[in-house]
Amino acid sequence: MNFVVVGCGLIGQKRAKALRAAGHSVHMAVDFIPERAEALARQHVEALFSTDWRKSVSAPGAEAVVVATTNEWLAPVTTAAIRAGKHVLVEKPAARTVEEIDAVIAAAREARVQVQVGFNHRYHPALQMARKLCDSAALGPLLFLRGRYGHGGRLGYEKEWRANPEISGGGELIDQGVHLIDLGRWFLGDFDRVDGHAKTYFWNMPVDDNAFLSLRTAAHQTAWLHVSCTEWKNLFSMEIYGRDGKLDIQGLGGSYGVERIAYYKMLPSMGPPETTIWEYPGEDKSWQLELQDFDQSIRSGISCGPTLDDAKAALQVVETIYGTV
Secondary structure, eight states: OEEEEEOOSHHHHHHHHHHHHTTOEEEEEEOSSHHHHHHHHHTSTTOEEESOHHHHTTOTTOSEEEEOOOHHHHHHHHHHHHHTTOEEEEETTSSSSHHHHHHHHHHHHHSSOOEEEEOGGGGSHHHHHHHHHHHTTTTOSEEEEEEEEEOOOOTTGGGSGGGOHHHHSSSHIIIIIHHHHHHHHHHHOOOSEEEEEEEOOSSOSSSOSEEEEEEEOTTOOEEEEEEESOOSSOEEEEEEEETTEEEEEEOOSGGGOOEEEEEEEOOTTOSSOEEEEEEEOSOOOHHHHHHHHHHHHHHHSSOOSOOHHHHHHHHHHHHHHHTTO
């Protein structure tokens, strides 16, 4: 397919690279900063560039749109692309608020297009293996999970767009937190009890730099989550506990460390478990795997990856926590 890529920052560049690796084409690169749009377009044969997303998302030479903008533009650009009849892959959180995403959902229901949300952490190999093991009942009935995700920021972090609530919609909770919320729900199901709080401990900014969550399903399974941009040493950790065993997932590659998953199988005698470990030291291919589901959704007409409803569920948790501040 031919894609329009709206937003040519780091994530837009990663998604454009994944498109090329998957055999797709970038028809047009779009960004408010013309030099950035032009630079991305030059990396793709015959790609055009523009600063006008409103015209670009309806370009007749493209079938699909990648939306990788800052948060305040995610919903407007996605809605415009949907109304232009384009399939859309939109970066998480897909909107700043539940009200914004409800409008996108309404537009999608009226159109015969596929919209997938970029919760690409689902496609990391360790998390794919975790899902396979859970689906095979290797852990038995799931009891609870514990997740931690964080980075240490950088000089000037409090002056970046993520620190501006009008642009971002919030702080660390709506940034990295939605990944943990989505993964928790992916494994345990819908949460009907939401507790926790968000707090600014270190960065001089009007949004949170830490959030602590306790989420429970109707069956009383619990996701206990902490997201932080005062982690100092980048960290991703998720432990999933079942009646018959445990999964321990660490790292996402790069500065988060080598991605690995350990499966601890409880023995009838209990005591030390039987242990199997997988490591994934190679290139992060989650972006390409995500595109495979997007392709399949378009071909079949049935959503295969994270949906707008998944994004809404994460935003509902975010709004509940922010409402308790």
